[in-house]
Amino acid sequence: MNGLPPALAAGLAMLPDGTFAGKTVMVTGGGTGLGLAMGREFARLGGRIAIASRSEEHRAKGVAAIRAEGGIAEGIALDVRDADQVALAFDTVEERLGPVEVLINNAAGNFPVRAEKLSPNGWRAVVDIVLTGTFLCSKAFAARRVARGESGAILNILATYVDGGAPGHAHSAAAKAGVRNLTESLAIEWAPDGIRVNALAPGLFPHDDHAPAMRSRRPDGYEAEKTRIPAGRVGKTQELGWAATYLCSPYAAFVTGHMFVIDGGDRLNRSIRNPEFEPIRDQLPD
Numbered sequence: 001m002n003g004l005p006p007a008l009a010a011g012l013a014m015l016p017d018g019t020f021a022g023k024t025v026m027v028t029g030g031g032t033g034l035g036l037a038m039g040r041e042f043a044r045l046g047g048r049i050a051i052a053s054r055s056e057e058h059r060a061k062g063v064a065a066i067r068a069e070g071g072i073a074e075g076i077a078l079d080v081r082d083a084d085q086v087a088l089a090f091d092t093v094e095e096r097l098g099p100v101e102v103l104i105n106n107a108a109g110n111f112p113v114r115a116e117k118l119s120p121n122g123w124r125a126v127v128d129i130v131l132t133g134t135f136l137c138s139k140a141f142a143a144r145r146v147a148r149g150e151s152g153a154i155l156n157i158l159a160t161y162v163d164g165g166a167p168g169h170a171h172s173a174a175a176k177a178g179v180r181n182l183t184e185s186l187a188i189e190w191a192p193d194g195i196r197v198n199a200l201a202p203g204l205f206p207h208d209d210h211a212p213a214m215r216s217r218r219p220d221g222y223e224a225e226k227t228r229i230p231a232g233r234v235g236k237t238q239e240l241g242w243a244a245t246y247l248c249s250p251y252a253a254f255v256t257g258h259m260f261v262i263d264g265g266d267r268l269n270r271s272i273r274n275p276e277f278e279p280i281r282d283q284l285p286d
């Protein structure tokens with residue numbers, strides 16, 4: 001598990017070419033990091049990608065990356081916390097690329113902070129982006145799919161700390177756990193309408209776009225954390241693309257309400273042989 005099979009490393013797609021041909025895929029926060037990696041994989045399989053986020057710079061970067069690979073992409077201004085902006089974004093995507101058939105709720109806010117120091121507004125910002133934003137986008141998506149009488153797929157991006165929590169990330173972990181539960185409620189509610197709702201929980205996937213607050217404090221970066229991961233390495237962002245495209249494809253037509261974990265076994269690495277416990281107040285500055 002320390003490397004990728006040569007065919008995959010060479011960039012071959014996991015699913016058949018054209019699996020998403022003619023389909024519009026909206027990726028919130030799709031201009032950077034994992035969202036962009038997933039958008040690129042959907043585009044390689046023929047999807048038309050709508051990158052929806054706040055920053056024009058992030059959107060332009062993502063659109064350019066996908067177009068440079070021959071894909072179709074448009075940037076759409078959106079703050080997922082605002083229901084009016086969400087409605088307008090779906091309308092705009094429909095005008096430019098066609099109705100959204102796949103929604104990736106990837107946008108997130110997070111910053112490490114000791115829980116006793118987290119301001120009410122800081123808590124709200126993260127919970128609103130992660131939990132409320134996911135709900136607002138899912139609701140707008142499903143209302144449109146149901147009105148058209150057409151099926152669809154939603155994929156919510158979680159984090160492995162939905163189980164067990166995350167010291168220094170109480171806001172994000174609580175919000176992601178809420179999204180996990182929301183995934184299950186909506187999967188049941190919308191299954192009769194042909195709308196599948198699944199979740200993808202990544203472990204550690206370092207990339208060059210990390211927001212400043214999320215950059216590793218170690219001089220050697222997140223790469224060095226591989227020693228704690230049973231697979232012996234961190235994740236490669238393209239691997240999330242493979243998982244995301246499968247879960248949203250017709251090959252997963254009977255999969256809904258599921259949380260797919262992709263972490264090289266990191267979440268299972270709890271044993272009496274773990275290193276000494278280090279309180280979060282000793283890891284983060286005051």
Ligand SMILES: CCCCCCCCCCC/C=C/C(=O)SCCNC(=O)CCNC(=O)[C@H](O)C(C)(C)COP(=O)(O)OP(=O)(O)OC[C@H]1O[C@@H](n2cnc3c(N)ncnc32)[C@H](O)[C@@H]1OP(=O)(O)O
Binds near residue numbers: 110112120121204
């Ligand atoms: C598995 C174990 C993991 C261990 C760690 C490894 C890390 C690897 C990755 C782990 C999982 C990753 C999960 C992620 O979600 S990564 C995604 C991160 N990306 C982003 O956060 C990008 C978007 N972020 C933002 O836009 C902002 O950070 C923010 C979320 C704050 C929202 O921006 P907005 O402009 O709406 O908000 P404000 O700037 O006005 O701030 C609102 C309040 O929040 C307070 N704040 C902001 N930053 C900090 C900080 N670094 N520390 C403390 N408080 C902060 C800010 O002061 C405001 O509060 P007040 O009004 O009270 O001052």
Ligand SMILES: NC(=O)C1=CN([C@@H]2O[C@H](COP(=O)(O)OP(=O)(O)OC[C@H]3O[C@@H](n4cnc5c(N)ncnc54)[C@H](OP(=O)(O)O)[C@@H]3O)[C@@H](O)[C@H]2O)C=CC1
Binds near residue numbers: 059078158
């Ligand atoms: N990287 C990792 O190791 C892990 C990541 N994850 C999850 O993966 C997903 C992607 O994270 P990652 O790529 O690492 O982080 P990034 O910071 O690169 O991506 C977050 C994206 O969210 C967008 N965003 C933030 N707030 C809003 C908002 N209010 N409205 C619309 N878009 C918003 C940002 O775009 P803009 O600034 O333009 O709005 C940005 O593109 C997140 O859900 C994260 O929680 C989970 C576990 C591990």
